Amino acid sequence: MANIHPTAIVDPQAELDESVVIGAYTLVGPHVKIAAGTTVGPHVVIEGHTTIGRDNRIFQFGSIGAANQDKKYQGEPTELVIGDRNTIREFVTLHVGTVQDKAVTRIGDDNWIMAYTHIAHDCVVGSHTTLANNATLAGHVELGDWVTVGGLTGIHQFVKVGAHAMLGFASAVSQDIPPYMLVDGNPLAVRGINAVGLRRRDFSNERIAAVKQMHKLLYREGRTLESAREAIAALAQATPEASADVALMGAFLAGATRGIAR
Structure with missing residues (x-):
């Protein structure tokens, strides 16, 4: 059996590897699957058709797999799929997809997702990304591998950000960002390449x-x-x-x- 705190509520239909750790007062819904080595902190809600890979660390007060904020959503069994070795910090919100797009929100491996980050429906986040505090991804956003998103940065729906790009602090991103570029500001400006990265x-x-x-x-x-x-x-x-x-x-x-x- 998984290591489940006595105050946690885990639906008996949920599929948890025996090495999974579930913290106090956490809720896990019936359509949730969590693979080996993942640790979930206290006061987390994991719901919806959510699949979480291996060796993730999910901190307290997260909302994972909730119904999305698209007004067209009618409760269809869309998905959230999270890969391996991700760190998901406090108050992060990750929503399921919509049938109007991919029907899945997908997050890759080895991502560092900091507090209060929001990843909306149908987003595709690659691997090795860093999303700083209060980063906000609207619906259908795509982030390539190794992208860095600065704190308080908002990304408009359907925007694509190429691999190895860096988006500076408090930027307003409403157009696609080519790979390797360094951008910031409101209005947004391309400052050069992400040479340090x-x-x-x-x-x-x-x-x-x-x-x-x-x-x-x-x-x-x-x-x-x-x-x-x-x-x-x-x-x-x-x-x-x-x-x-x-x-x-x-x-x-x-x-x-x-x-x-x-």
Whole structure:
């Protein structure tokens, strides 16, 4: 049996690995699945069709898997899926998806989700992200791997944020943010590339130089977006060691739906 505090209420239909720890006064609903090694603190509510992976740490007062805040939601059995080794701090709210989109809100692995963060319906959060206190993701937002979202930053619905981007403190994000960029402000402005983050992830000097060149083509030469995309694509041959980075940028620009922040 899982280690369940006597004051916790766990529905007998819930599926908990025997190594799961459930804290005092926590509620776990009938459609919840929690894998090995996950620890849930006191006064947490986990409900809905929620699947939680291995070795997560969920702190006190979280609301996990609640009905979303979309007025069209009629109680359909949509899902919240959380991966492995995530840290979810106090008062975080994570909602299930809607049938109008993916019907699932999905969070990857190794994320650091700080207090009062809200992740709305149908969001897709990659892995290794950091969401600082009071970060707010509206519905249908997509965050790539290694994204950092500063405290008190709000992200508009349907916005996509590319991998390795950093969003500064108290920013208002209403357009797509290309990979590797450093942005902040209200109105939002692109300040440069996330050079510190890339170095911490052992990007070589050649790869960082290629990212700088992509930034220059997008933001410093007065090009149209289409012209910048063509020039960026050509970097793959000139800098083969950064071909994966160039491909990532190209795919993101091709799939941007709200226009990129420029």
